[in-house]
Amino acid sequence: MDISSFLTSLGTSFVIFIVLMLLFAWLSTREGNAVVYYPNRIVKGLEPWEGGSKTRNPFAWISEALSSTEQDVIHMSGIDTAVYFVFLSTVLGILVLSGVVLLPVLLPVAATDDGVRKSAHSTTSNGTFSDLDKLSMANIQEKSPRLWAFLVATYWVSVVTYFLSWKAYKHVSALRATALKSDEVKPEQFAVLVRDLPDVTTEGFKKKLLRAEAIYEESERKGQGMKPTHKAGFLGLCGEKVDSIEYYNEKIKELTQKFEAEQKLTLREKQQGSALVFFTSRVTAASASQSLHAQMVDNWTVTEAPEPRQLIWSNLTIKFYERIIRQYAVYFIVFLTIIFYMIPITFISAFTTLENLRKLLPFLKPVVDVDALKTVLEAYLPQLALIIFLALLPKLLLFLSKTEGIPSGSHVIRAASGKYFYFIVFNVFIGVTIGGTLFSELKTIEKNPNSIFEILAKSLPGNATFFITFVALKFFVGYGLELSRIVPLIIYHVKRKYLCKTEAELKEAWFPGDISYATRVPTDMLIVTIVLCYSVIAPVIIPFGVLYFALGWLVLRNQALKVYVPAYESYGRMWPHMHTRILGALLLYQATMLGYFGVSKFLYTPILIPLPILSLVFFFICRKKFYGAFCHTALEVANQELKEAPHMEQIFKSFIPPSLISVKLEDEQFEDALSQVSRSESFV
Amino acid sequence: MDISSFLTSLGTSFVIFIVLMLLFAWLSTREGNAVVYYPNRIVKGLEPWEGGSKTRNPFAWISEALSSTEQDVIHMSGIDTAVYFVFLSTVLGILVLSGVVLLPVLLPVAATDDGVRKSAHSTTSNGTFSDLDKLSMANIQEKSPRLWAFLVATYWVSVVTYFLSWKAYKHVSALRATALKSDEVKPEQFAVLVRDLPDVTTEGFKKKLLRAEAIYEESERKGQGMKPTHKAGFLGLCGEKVDSIEYYNEKIKELTQKFEAEQKLTLREKQQGSALVFFTSRVTAASASQSLHAQMVDNWTVTEAPEPRQLIWSNLTIKFYERIIRQYAVYFIVFLTIIFYMIPITFISAFTTLENLRKLLPFLKPVVDVDALKTVLEAYLPQLALIIFLALLPKLLLFLSKTEGIPSGSHVIRAASGKYFYFIVFNVFIGVTIGGTLFSELKTIEKNPNSIFEILAKSLPGNATFFITFVALKFFVGYGLELSRIVPLIIYHVKRKYLCKTEAELKEAWFPGDISYATRVPTDMLIVTIVLCYSVIAPVIIPFGVLYFALGWLVLRNQALKVYVPAYESYGRMWPHMHTRILGALLLYQATMLGYFGVSKFLYTPILIPLPILSLVFFFICRKKFYGAFCHTALEVANQELKEAPHMEQIFKSFIPPSLISVKLEDEQFEDALSQVSRSESFV
Known part of the structure; x- marks a missing residue:
């Protein structure tokens, strides 16, 4: 140059x-x-x-x-x-x-x-x-x-x-x-995230140890699929055209019933191997999150709780060794992507020729056969493939990282x-x-x-x-x-x-x-x-x-x-x-x-x-x-003093995922949870 | 074969x-x-x-x-x-x-x-x-x-x-x-070892944080040199021949006075940047030893306390970065030893010829010049050097490891x-x-x-x-x-x-x-x-x-x-x-x-x-x-229950090095330490 x-x-x-x-x-x-x-x-x-x-x-x-x-x-x-x-x-x-x-x-x-x-x-x-x-x-x-x-x-x-x-x-x-x-x-400073709880079906095993810590377990995978606002939103955009307010009201009623039933079922029975444990003091929470809890390290792994809004519920149920395997699998895929990323691009470029497009998407024929358009498309199709692939890359990497x-x-x-x-x-x-x-x-x-x-x-x-x-x-x-x-x-x-x-x-x-x-x-x-x-x-x-x-x-x-x-x-x-x-x-x-x-x-x-x-x-x-x-x-x-004593109910509630917020927590259940909070606090 | x-x-x-x-x-x-x-x-x-x-x-x-x-x-x-x-x-x-x-x-x-x-x-x-x-x-x-x-x-x-x-x-x-x-x-299950306390001369800095933890500091380097039994033993073996009980009694009296003065001085003034902190419960001690205590990780490093009998007092005063440098230096020396260990042996073998021995240690001349002995020595001196070097190796490695x-x-x-x-x-x-x-x-x-x-x-x-x-x-x-x-x-x-x-x-x-x-x-x-x-x-x-x-x-x-x-x-x-x-x-x-x-x-x-x-x-x-x-x-x-409540005074005393055991702890001082123990316990 x-x-x-x-x-x-x-x-x-x-x-x-x-x-x-x-x-x-x-x-x-x-x-x-x-x-x-x-x-x-x-x-x-x-x-x-x-x-x-x-x-x-x-x-x-x-x-x-x-x-x-x-x-x-x-x-x-x-x-x-x-x-x-x-x-x-x-x-x-x-x-x-x-x-x-x-x-x-x-x-x-x-x-x-x-x-x-x-x-x-x-x-x-x-x-x-x-x-x-x-x-x-x-x-x-x-x-x-x-x-x-x-x-x-x-x-x-x-x-x-x-x-x-x-x-x-x-x-x-x-x-x-x-x-x-x-x-x-x-809230996140008063909580720790406990993963890899021993299998819940073997009740005896679960009781064995630190049971007091498992006060709040949550399976979001099921819950998320049932978010009514979310789902209704999707239907509104992509569903068949029905376009009547009555239909939606009907639909929402129907879904709400299913949803509430599912919510209760989730709370009562679909408990998974993860828990958030709350403490009344930040020092205790910090100390608990740094201590080894079980003799076998692949059980009861404890980390600081993330903010409620950035907690990825669907990842909480993934078990210890599965996480490790996923991590290495992802590293391997990323390694291949970095080294060979030109190959899929070449492949896509070769694939997205006009000839192929005509064959695969016949309805495009009238467009593709216009001479002026043809020239432009032939010149830009490979570059377009490259740009799309590069634009998708961050999304792919975010998806892969989440998969870990x-x-x-x-x-x-x-x-x-x-x-x-x-x-x-x-x-x-x-x-x-x-x-x-x-x-x-x-x-x-x-x-x-x-x-x-x-x-x-x-x-x-x-x-x-x-x-x-x-x-x-x-x-x-x-x-x-x-x-x-x-x-x-x-x-x-x-x-x-x-x-x-x-x-x-x-x-x-x-x-x-x-x-x-x-x-x-x-x-x-x-x-x-x-x-x-x-x-x-x-x-x-x-x-x-x-x-x-x-x-x-x-x-x-x-x-x-x-x-x-x-x-x-x-x-x-x-x-x-x-x-x-x-x-x-x-x-x-x-x-x-x-x-x-x-x-x-x-x-x-x-x-x-x-x-x-x-x-x-x-x-x-x-x-x-x-x-x-x-x-x-x-x-x-x-170990710094707080402006006011933490309001445990609020902290506790801030971690309830949006899809469960409408569930009326029975007072008894919550009282129980709160008492367990103070118990586990005095324990550590 | x-x-x-x-x-x-x-x-x-x-x-x-x-x-x-x-x-x-x-x-x-x-x-x-x-x-x-x-x-x-x-x-x-x-x-x-x-x-x-x-x-x-x-x-x-x-x-x-x-x-x-x-x-x-x-x-x-x-x-x-x-x-x-x-x-x-x-x-x-x-x-x-x-x-x-x-x-x-x-x-x-x-x-x-x-x-x-x-x-x-x-x-x-x-x-x-x-x-x-x-x-x-x-x-x-x-x-x-x-x-x-x-x-x-x-x-x-x-x-x-x-x-x-x-x-x-x-x-x-x-x-x-x-x-x-x-x-x-x-005792070691109730204690944690805190190293890298900020410099004791800057008193204000020391107070800043966790001061309650520093209840018991000990400089053994000075103390060890003054162990009377030890020193007396050495004198008995290697010292000049004086061989009179009066002499020893005199010597012991003299030393004891110096020793007691030194002990008091050590306790009062020669505090170093390390401390043993005692807790009344094993869980608290275990938890404290696993937590990060300071924002800067090279301060207040905390580990589980070793058994009193295997604590290497002289190593406690070594600072964070010095330890790291020593570690790498030792690794490097060991690496060289492993790769080139034949070289010093060859050197020693060459050096320990009869000719050299005659020059350096003239008093050996009459022995070395006996013909029969000469033959045997000439045949075995190199092997002897090899055997001695190999026998010294574990000692060298132990010394190097301790130096870390x-x-x-x-x-x-x-x-x-x-x-x-x-x-x-x-x-x-x-x-x-x-x-x-x-x-x-x-x-x-x-x-x-x-x-x-x-x-x-x-x-x-x-x-x-x-x-x-x-x-x-x-x-x-x-x-x-x-x-x-x-x-x-x-x-x-x-x-x-x-x-x-x-x-x-x-x-x-x-x-x-x-x-x-x-x-x-x-x-x-x-x-x-x-x-x-x-x-x-x-x-x-x-x-x-x-x-x-x-x-x-x-x-x-x-x-x-x-x-x-x-x-x-x-x-x-x-x-x-x-x-x-x-x-x-x-x-x-x-x-x-x-x-x-x-x-x-x-x-x-x-x-x-x-x-x-x-x-x-x-x-x-x-x-x-x-x-x-x-x-x-x-x-x-x-988190297992004990047969009986721990006797804190006994635990505390078990960590006093032999050279300080004879010091009469003033009651006040000990009370103070004990109250600090319970305070720091309630803190974590």
């Missing part, structure tokens, strides 16, 4: 961004769009914009985002979102501190060197050597003493990363502790996010670098197989240009679309006009959901990986990385405060996951640098060897020092 | 064994030797032999050992010893069940096949092919369908191992649970035992097989480097003969010496006659110590590894393995009941360690078989591939199901 096409691409992205920004400025001030641009404020019962005036500055959002504090974010969107901003600002800090040193030093060092290398290089790689490459390490001669500057820079970036990620870990740990110490009663048997929603999202990260780094970053280079250099490699590493390393600066364009596209177009919310806006207006009849349906049409971490975090991590890996080789990439994270911080600050409504609160448990991957990216960067310096025949390359070791040591120290407090609640934290 | 020299070696060992047995029968019935042959009974205040009659059957010990129950062993020697017998009988069971099928099937299958292979083999390896090899897989032709029998046998041995080791794990887990459930008060910062004696022994196992398997088993073969076949390998695996595999049956002799030597001579206790007997009589003046010194002279697991378990594991690996290749080895473990069981049963006095009780925590290594041996066996079948060019070799995977799965299932209960005490177990 030469410099002019690079600038064209950059310019186009920038124009799209400006257009989207202006669109946002115009659309967001219109009264009717408030539910699209301020849903979080509306859900929380606030005025869409502060002060309530209609004639506001369309760029006020920028100053509002900049002036908002971490406390505002926690207040409006919870700890998880605040932690995401710690992540963004940490990476931003790493890139800014790196850039401040690397740009003024390395660019002149690289630009003022010309030598044999340039001409030699341009011969082998057929003109991929562009003007941008003059500013990169590719312009430095082999064995040149100028390489010392790059070597020191490699250390600088690493040290900055250690320092800032350490500070961030400390900060997040404190955020989490403060949130958990809160003097408000949160994880009991909490936030944990499923973390698991899916991890899988997506490996997919994206392997297929985009490594795939582009290695794949692209190997194909173009196939002949050279055939002649001399040992040159493969040299060729790969030498192609790195050339790839930098590609990735710069990629990053720029990501932030200009990606964040432009994010802020302007064009797609949700159109969907909302279409639904409002043609589909929605009731207030509830309308709310559903504009309800924004949460900041989808499962895809957002891996994408950010991919940018971190790319920018870190190229930071020293082609420092020009750093400003683009800075722009990505600065713009991301700004836009998402607005979205967090005004748009997205968090679906759960995990008190920052995503952080260790992010921290590990930042260090993973750093390690990949250090390995790349080691390889690249090696190819440059720089004598002092071994000076870099301590770096990866240092990274691993740093990782283990962080893990030892901080990670435990993210797995369990420390007693020091749980 | 041909058949006649093999039988000679076997015969010699057997004769030595018979002689030692007769010696034992004669010596053990003599009154004066009772303290050598029955010290455990004497220490426990029992008559040396049951019934007390002097004219007893000299072989009664056999029937006594055979008729003793597991409860007898637990009563006389504790859970750890009972678990060691579970280990012995499990391995014995595996070998018997394997042998019952393998011997009658595989020996005829091997012996009745003769073919190309025999002559071909004897050509390449120069007559190492002996009559014994006729009974091994070496006698089977390549690709022969007879190999099916060996393939099925490979599965049979694995299945037997899974089955019996699973049963054993279950049994040991129950043994441990029963012992921990005991209604007797054991482990706070309990039994844990140090487990750690040393693990290190010794790797050493012995690497240097004896793998070293003999690979080293021996490679040297003898160096020329063939030089010609064709790819043949190295084939040569190794083909040399396996030949090595079997060597290892059979090795195993036989181990059990005939090893257990003969063990039972007859010739060495301790001689040492005791020499000491009694020439050195011991007081009753205490006499007791010290005959006190037997415990069954030294640190060396015994790895040696047994080496035999397990050898016999398992050769079980299918040369089934003749199985009876020798059976004899080793049967004889070991019998002899050690006698020693456990009558001789050794256990130094600690860890409630079977050695078992997971043994179980892992049994499975490790099995895995090595399966890998060997895969390789050997591969070299036999047997088409169906891939049928063996599931075996190692199965072993790993089995290992992980065992670990998941059982291991947790060996790391922590399950609440189910701790």
Whole structure:
């Protein structure tokens, strides 16, 4: 890619961004769009914009985002979102501190060197050597003493990363502790989740041990299938057209009767091997969740209870070994998906030719045979298959992660996010670098197989240009679309006009959901990986990385405060996951640098060897020092006084799934449960 | 080794064994030797032999050992010893069940096949092919369908191992649970060990959290150096000769004063960053030891307290990260020792020539210059160096393990035992097989480097003969010496006659110590590894393995009941360690078989591939199901009622180190500690 096409691409992205920004400025001030641009404020019962005036500055959002504090974010969107901003600002800090040193030093060092290398290089790689490459390490001669500057820079970036990620870990740990110490009663802090209770049919075995703990068991699998609102909703959308209010009333009556009978049956007889156990004190609950309860570890496994809203009831009944087997099966499937994901795409592409479509879906024939349409379809069908497959991937990964048997929603999202990260780094970053280079250099490699590493390393600066364009596209177009919310806006207006009849349906049409971490975090991590890996080789990439994270911080600050409504609160448990991957990216960067310096025949390359070791040591120290407090609640934290004594009935009720809420709990039954709560409390 | 020299070696060992047995029968019935042959009974205040009659059957010990129950062993020697017998009988069971099928099937299958292979083999390896090899897989032709029998046998041995080791794990887990459930008060069950208290100089920081827990802190480093009995003992042995009772009295008075001053100073001011915290209930202690106490995991780390007698006071003050660093440093040193242990030996051998000795220790000159002595010394000095180094190795490994910062004696022994196992398997088993073969076949390998695996595999049956002799030597001579206790007997009589003046010194002279697991378990594991690996290749080895473990069981049963006095009780925590290594041996066996079948060019070799995977799965299932209960005490177990309410003062005092026992605790101080105990109890 030469410099002019690079600038064209950059310019186009920038124009799209400006257009989207202006669109946002115009659309967001219109009264009717408030539910699209301020849903979080509306859900929380606030005025869409502060002060309530209609004639506001369309760029006020920028100053509002900049002036908002971490406390505002926690207040409006919870700890998880605040932690995401710690992540963004940490990476931003790493890139800014790196850039401040690397740009003024390395660019002149690289630009003022010309030598044999340039001409030699341009011969082998057929003109991929562009003007941008003059500013990169590719312009430095082999064995040149100028390489010392790059070597020191490699250390600088690493040290900055250690320092800032350490500070961030400390900060997040404190955020989490403060949130958990809160003097408000949160039901999940008074409960533990007990799984793998011995089989309920063998009553004697069940009594044997800790029976008092099993006060509340629940089979949701049956219950969920019978949710009347849910089911009625489905019928309304997909059922046969009957369209009479009488029919629905009839149907609802009939279903309600069945449903109530099922609910009672469930409570009385369909108890499964899991239980939520409630305690009157947070310390006791925290301590109980960390203790081994049975001599055989595959029985009575105890964990902290997730929030009621993120509890995945259907996973609770999965048994210990089944969970382990499912986990490894899922890992294996994901591994295959990551390695061979091109194969199903090729297959689908081959399958979705016009010929095949005509055969399989004959009713499409008249459409397909139109000449103009034919040309367009033939060109785009394979790409369409690719786009659909990539769009389905996060859903597939979420489904697979849920299949593992994880009991909490936030944990499923973390698991899916991890899988997506490996997919994206392997297929985009490594795939582009290695794949692209190997194909173009196939002949050279055939002649001399040992040159493969040299060729790969030498192609790195050339790839930098590609990735710069990629990053720029990501932030200009990606964040432009994010802020302007064009797609949700159109969907909302279409639904409002043609589909929605009731207030509830309308709310559903504009309800924004949460900041989808499962895809957002891996994408950010991919940018971190790319920018870190190229930071020293082609420092020009750093400003683009800075722009990505600065713009991301700004836009998402607005979205967090005004748009997205968090679906759960995990008190920052995503952080260790992010921290590990930042260090993973750093390690990949250090390995790349080691390889690249090696190819440059720089004598002092071994000076870099301590770096990866240092990274691993740093990782283990962080893990030892901080990670435990993210797995369990420390007693020091749980041991804070509450504003008021916990209301056990309320806590207990908050865990009743929606499908059972209408069941009138017989007083006797509840009294019984409550007395068991206090009994088991005094026991531990 | 041909058949006649093999039988000679076997015969010699057997004769030595018979002689030692007769010696034992004669010596053990003599009154004066009772303290050598029955010290455990004497220490426990029992008559040396049951019934007390002097004219007893000299072989009664056999029937006594055979008729003793597991409860007898637990009563006389504790859970750890009972678990060691579970280990012995499990391995014995595996070998018997394997042998019952393998011997009658595989020996005829091997012996009745003769073919190309025999002559071909004897050509390449120069007559190492002996009559014994006729009974091994070496006698089977390549690709022969007879190999099916060996393939099925490979599965049979694995299945037997899974089955019996699973049963054993279950049994040991129950043994441990029963012992921990005991209604007797054991001080360590009421205490937890808190390490890494924040720095004591920053008093404010210390108060911040859980201060109530730090009721009893102890710096033993200083205290130990001042133990008067200990120090006086040392002086008596190694000090200058002063030999007057007045001198000692003076000395003791002087020391006692210093000592008491130091004790008070220690209690008042030299508090260190560790504490033992006592609870009035076992459940609370168990729960507290499993909970995370501080948000930063490197502070306030809490573990179950070890028994008072095995607490390593000097390790308690070592800080969190120092422990980790020490651990890795020790691992690294051990790794180097295992790989390069021949190098220091060579160095020492070179150094301990007569020339050097003459130079360095001139006073030896007259001795060294005697001609006859010179010859003997020159021949034996290198071997002597080797023997001394090997004898020092367990001590070195124990020292290294202790240096890691482990706070309990039994844990140090487990750690040393693990290190010794790797050493012995690497240097004896793998070293003999690979080293021996490679040297003898160096020329063939030089010609064709790819043949190295084939040569190794083909040399396996030949090595079997060597290892059979090795195993036989181990059990005939090893257990003969063990039972007859010739060495301790001689040492005791020499000491009694020439050195011991007081009753205490006499007791010290005959006190037997415990069954030294640190060396015994790895040696047994080496035999397990050898016999398992050769079980299918040369089934003749199985009876020798059976004899080793049967004889070991019998002899050690006698020693456990009558001789050794256990130094600690860890409630079977050695078992997971043994179980892992049994499975490790099995895995090595399966890998060997895969390789050997591969070299036999047997088409169906891939049928063996599931075996190692199965072993790993089995290992992980065992670990998941059982291991947790060996790391922590399950609440189910701790929640048993006691015979009587625990006497907190007694529990508290049992943890006071011997060097501080004479300090008169001021009542006030103790009251204070006790009240803190109950306070911290109510807190958790």
